[in-house]
Amino acid sequence: MSERGLGSFRRYTWWAVPGTVVCVMVLAYGSWALDGDVPLWARVPVVPAVGLQAVASVVLLSEGLAEERRRPSTGWLVLAVAASLVLAVFPLARHNYGLWAVAPAVTVAIGASLLSPRPRSALVAGAVVLALVPGGAVSLAAGDGDTAYAVLFPAGLVAFTVWTVLGPLWAWRIAGRLDRARLLEAELAVKDERLRFASDLHDIQGHHLQVIALKAELASRLTETDPARAAAEMQEVRQLCADALRDTRAVVKGIRRTTLDDEVAGAAKVLAAVGIDARLDFEPAAEAAQLDDRARELLGLVVREATTNVLRHSTARRAELDYRVTGGHVRLRISNDGARAATGDGDSTGLRGLADRLRAAGGELTWERVDGGRFQVTAALPVQKS
Secondary structure, eight states: OOHHHHHHHHHHHHIIIIIHHHHHHHHHHHHHHTOTTSOHHHHTTHHHHHHHHHHHHHHHHHHHTSSSOOOOOHHHHHHHHHHHHHHHHHHHHTTOTTTTTHHHHHHHHHHHHTSOHHHHHHHHHHHHHHTHHHHHHHHHHHTOSOHHHHHHHHHHHHHHHHHHHHHHHHHHHHHHHHHHHHHHHHHHHHHHHHHHHHHHHHHHHHHHHHHHHHHHHHHHHHHHHOHHHHHHHHHHHHHHHHHHHHHHHHHHHTOOOOOHHHHHHHHHHHHHHTTOEEEEEEOHHHHTSOOOHHHHHHHHHHHHHHHHHHHHHBOOSEEEEEEEEETTEEEEEEEESOBOTTOSGGGOHHHHHHHHHHHHTTOEEEEEEETTTEEEEEEEEEOOOO
8 A cells, every 4th residue: 555545544534433423423412402492401511512522532533543553641531531421411311312322432432442452342341231221220210111222222322333433443553554564575675685686796706706816826826937827817817807797787787697507617617727626427317307597596506605615615626516306306416525624614604695595495505514524515406397
């Protein structure tokens, strides 16, 4: 619901509830005050009491319609109760069993709208039961034969008034909660997008910068002994910088896609360039497995992050990449033999972020030390059923 729509709904609710309450009060007690058959002593107090009751009702209901619930004004509550007592006593003294309960019913409804559910139920139940007594007592004392009407009508009027007042107020509060939930959902969507962007940027820059640093260091060492190879390495550094810039721009535009095949090929090339023997074991069934583009992108990101961690945190001489189908899932495992004693692999921010993304896709990502100096990362995603 838009802010404009919510504002229109609030205005409608305001006119529907306080406006209706005031109109009913004025029409009901106005006809009484203008009735020439009613003694003047009974009509005069009713006029100011109606005005006070109407003002108090509008103020209290407006507080109930406020976006932020706050404690109701005690003074206005006392004024509404006092005015409703006046408006009940004089019509009841004249045996008007249909009119005397109007003001008390409105006051009960307003009081109920300001309470939490349990006290509200107790108040309404108590008011309905209490409304059975005054009219019935007066009718029995007068012996006018209207006892059933005098007992039942006021009780029904209280229940009906509470229902008609609380219904729109309840709808307004539900609309307010839904609107706040919508705003919160929008804020969370923005935060999720920021996290996704940060994760993609981390994957790109972390990987490229690590390779650039290694190749630049290698080139510096080869400058005197093998200038030609050093120049070749710096040419690759230049190309890596251009690739990093291109990928960063693609992330900003939201069009970059990582593929498993490209990342595997890139990982093998990078690892070989730094002297790490990379062995690939791809099961044909896994390569033929039905995976959507999103799943292949996630697996490609796992390969990239694991490769970056090998370069950054290990002294590996050998690395293995195993890809196969197991129990309805494709499993991608990357391991190396050079995990350091105090490695930061297990605390990798990139791996934790990828683990969340794989869980959202129905898979999982784990990483652990095995066999002393070995470290492995394992990703699993469900195979799509044909």
